[in-house]
Amino acid sequence: MFLSMEGPTDRDPGAVCLHLCVEGGGEARVRIASDDARLWAKLLKMAAKKVES
Structure with missing residues (x-):
């Protein structure tokens, strides 16, 4: 399992893509258009690590 976070970009400054x-x-x-997007990315990465263990 691999999870990456992309963005925000100049074209879409208010969004983050997972x-x-x-x-x-x-x-x-x-695509997450929210102030909490970075938190969600961290939580998903932590969950992915637990699944792989």
């Missing part, structure tokens, strides 16, 4: 890839080819991108 990119999640899982073994077997699953992939998802989610």
Whole structure:
């Protein structure tokens, strides 16, 4: 499982995109337009680490 956070960018300064890839080819991108986006990214990364353990 791989999770990355992208953004904000000049084109979309109020949003953060989360990119999640899982073994077997699953992939998802989610755009979060919120002040809490960075917190959500940290929480998801922590959850991903626990799942891998």
